[in-house]
Every structure is written in structure tokens, then in C-alpha cells.
Amino acid sequence: MxxxxxxxxxxxxxxxxxxxxxxxxxxxxxxxxxxxxxxxxxxxxxxxxxxxxxxxxxxxxxxxxxxxxxxxxxxxxxxxxxxxxxRGAMVGPLRISAPVTFGRMHLGPALYPFLAAYPEIELTLDLDDRRVDASSGGFDAVIRHGPILDSRLMAWKLAPSRRVLCASPAYIAAHGAPATIEELAGHRGIFYTNRGVADWRFPRGPSGTTEADAIVVRGRLGLGLNNGDMIRDAAISGLGIALLPMFIAGPAMRSGDLVPVDIGMHPEDEFIYMAHPDGRNPSAKLRAMAEHLRRAFSAPPYWDYPLT
Missing domain, CATH: 1.10.10.10 (Winged helix-like DNA-binding domain superfamily/Winged helix DNA-binding domain)
Structure with a gap:
């Protein structure tokens, strides 16, 4: 044998x-x-x-x-x-997928203390901006920003995430600032291609979260990109108006490289969330990681920047 x-x-x-x-x-x-x-x-x-x-x-x-x-x-x-x-031990492999920009800017720094506290966890972190299939991809969980589109996933909210319309001062000086959603539709947009054409969604009311009561703005395509860092940099370069999560736009807004664009409506609320396949019992180490990330990000999250 x-x-x-x-x-x-x-x-x-x-x-x-x-x-x-x-x-x-x-x-x-x-x-x-x-x-x-x-x-x-x-x-x-x-x-x-x-x-x-x-x-x-x-x-x-x-x-x-x-x-x-x-x-x-x-x-x-x-x-x-x-x-x-x-027996309550935190050991063994854990495979997670997360977006590139969020992983680099926020997830990595939050995870390092957790991994130092539990050195027997063997983490594989796969950074990819595409929407991956947690089940067929062999992931224990995915960390994503935005709405939850896959009904086969069970999601834990880690932090609220605001998105903001923004542009460079040079773009505003050259093209003016739209004041309404109708004017926004006439401006050059920098769009996140992984979200599709319906990414710019604005609820009609404070509780408007459904397809029927949300306005979708497509605007004029100035540039389509599949990475948040590049969308931010393109907006700073004056190529158009971008809709960015605050965890990406915050530093550029603090420095004045980007300024908010106020059209009197706010984008739909979104979240940073961790999702694992439905029907699979999440491990103790995955639950511990989710709780650690909630504490590290806080609510409201540390990356939020006051617009007024």
C-alpha cells in the first residue's frame, strides 16, 4: 500500500x-x-x-x-x-478574488495585520477587475464593489461605498459643469466597461433602488476603461466626467486634481461586500476575515471625503 x-x-x-x-x-x-x-x-x-x-x-x-x-x-x-x-483553529488555504485598485489601495493594507495574527492561514489573493464566478473559479469568496448580481452568492456587507461624479478643473473650465441630469447626458463620459452601459444610475427619490425608478445616464462616450486607476487618471487629464467610488477618487479630490460635479441627484448606494457561493458553509477563517475587514474599513469608511 x-x-x-x-x-x-x-x-x-x-x-x-x-x-x-x-x-x-x-x-x-x-x-x-x-x-x-x-x-x-x-x-x-x-x-x-x-x-x-x-x-x-x-x-x-x-x-x-x-x-x-x-x-x-x-x-x-x-x-x-x-x-x-x-476546533476553532485558523489554519489552511483560503482563496479570494478582489478588484485590482481596491485590492492595492485598501484590501492589502487591511489584510496584512490579519495574516500576521494568523500565520497558518495560507491566503491566495487573485486581483482581477472582471466579475469572476466564485463557484466555478474555485474561490472561497469574492470581494467586490457595487450591486450583487449573482443570486448564487451569499453576501456580507463590509462597508458602504459612495460614488461621486467628478472631473478635473481643466475640463470644467473648458466645457462647463452640468447642473442637471439632462445636461450630464451631453457631456463626455469616462465609463467603466466592466459594468456595462447602465452603470450611471441615479434614483429618482431617496429610496429609489429598482430598475423602474432609477434614471440611467449614458452620456457621450469619451473613453471606456476596465480599471479604476485609469479612469481616475483619465479624468484628472481632462478627458471627461467620471463616476468613481470614493475609495479611488478621495485622494485626488483632497488634492484638488478632481472636483465634484453636482447635478442635484446622487448615484445609487453601493457596498464593498464579500460573497461566497450559496450552499457552501463558510469557514471560520473566512468569517473571521470578514469581521476583521469590517472593523478595518469602518462605517462610514475611512476613505470617505466630505463633498461639502
Whole structure:
């Protein structure tokens, strides 16, 4: 019968490229690691590794076996992490997707103290501005800004998020400032393409949040971009009016590089939220991370900038 420790040694050797380095990572002696690899090869009846004086390479059989070996080790580690969580321990892998700009500006700085407090959590953070599928993408959760469009997700609100119409002083000086939503439709807009054409939505009343009672403004397309940093920079360069979350626009508004555009209506309320697939019981470490981020961002969030 194959022994798990032999499979673990083989996977470590394939990743490290040498028996000595694999042994170091596994905290074994080189002789023990070599013996475990030899035992595994005998049990399988196949040579898994080519040994030369300079380097180790996988044989054809070794390459074929590696994928399953990794899955075996991953399943065992996942099961161990699940059992540890049942005892309240914060250990094991966690895979999260988040937007690029928010991740760089706010999520990373908020997460680093959490990871320092729980060093046995193995976080993989995938920054991508596209709307990813948490279930098929293999994520434990996604962190996003805006409305929740996927009914298969269960969402936890982390912080409110205001968006503001803004432009550079140079753009306002050259084209004037729209004072109504009708005038806004005639200005050049810088649009976030990941949201589609209906991104600029303004409720008719304080509680207007449905499709029927929200005005959608499309404006004249000046520029379409799929990244918040670039939208901010394009607005600062005077290329048009942008609708930006305050967590991106705040520093530029404090410095005067961007100024608010007041049309007498406010964009729909949105949130920073963490969502996990429906039907999947969220782990203790995921719940702890969400609570930590709520405290770190606060409500109202620290990045809010007063417009008046």
C-alpha cells in the first residue's frame, strides 16, 4: 500500500527540483527523503525521477503521476484544515478574488495585520477587475464593489461605498459643469466597461433602488476603461466626467486634481461586500476575515471625503 509520506516527498521533490531541498522543506534528513521516494517507486513499480549528478527530472511515469499526487496531498491537507477549524483553529488555504485598485489601495493594507495574527492561514489573493464566478473559479469568496448580481452568492456587507461624479478643473473650465441630469447626458463620459452601459444610475427619490425608478445616464462616450486607476487618471487629464467610488477618487479630490460635479441627484448606494457561493458553509477563517475587514474599513469608511 502506498504511504502518504512517500507521496508528499515526491510532490516536494517535483516542486523543489532536488531531494535535499525537498527534505529541507519537509524538515527531514536527505536520507529519509530518498528512502521514502524509493519506497514509493517500488510500490508503484515505476521509476518516477531521473537522478543525475546535476539535477533531478521527472520520468514520463512521474509526470503522469504528479497531478494525482498533488490532488491526494491537497485533499489530505484540506481535510486536516477542516478538522482544525472544527476546533476553532485558523489554519489552511483560503482563496479570494478582489478588484485590482481596491485590492492595492485598501484590501492589502487591511489584510496584512490579519495574516500576521494568523500565520497558518495560507491566503491566495487573485486581483482581477472582471466579475469572476466564485463557484466555478474555485474561490472561497469574492470581494467586490457595487450591486450583487449573482443570486448564487451569499453576501456580507463590509462597508458602504459612495460614488461621486467628478472631473478635473481643466475640463470644467473648458466645457462647463452640468447642473442637471439632462445636461450630464451631453457631456463626455469616462465609463467603466466592466459594468456595462447602465452603470450611471441615479434614483429618482431617496429610496429609489429598482430598475423602474432609477434614471440611467449614458452620456457621450469619451473613453471606456476596465480599471479604476485609469479612469481616475483619465479624468484628472481632462478627458471627461467620471463616476468613481470614493475609495479611488478621495485622494485626488483632497488634492484638488478632481472636483465634484453636482447635478442635484446622487448615484445609487453601493457596498464593498464579500460573497461566497450559496450552499457552501463558510469557514471560520473566512468569517473571521470578514469581521476583521469590517472593523478595518469602518462605517462610514475611512476613505470617505466630505463633498461639502
Amino acid at each position: 502506498m504511504k502518504l509520506e512517500g507521496i508528499a516527498v515526491f510532490v516536494a521533490i517535483s516542486e523543489a527540483g532536488s531531494i535535499s531541498e525537498a527534505a529541507r522543506r519537509l524538515r527531514l534528513s536527505k536520507s529519509v527523503a530518498s528512502e521514502r521516494l524509493a519506497d514509493l517507486e517500488r510500490e508503484l513499480g515505476a521509476k518516477l525521477v531521473h537522478r543525475t549528478t546535476r539535477r533531478l527530472t521527472l520520468t514520463e511515469d512521474g509526470t503522469a503521476f504528479l497531478g494525482r499526487a498533488r490532488r491526494i496531498i491537497g485533499d489530505v491537507e484540506g481535510a486536516a484544515a477542516d478538522m482544525a477549524e472544527r
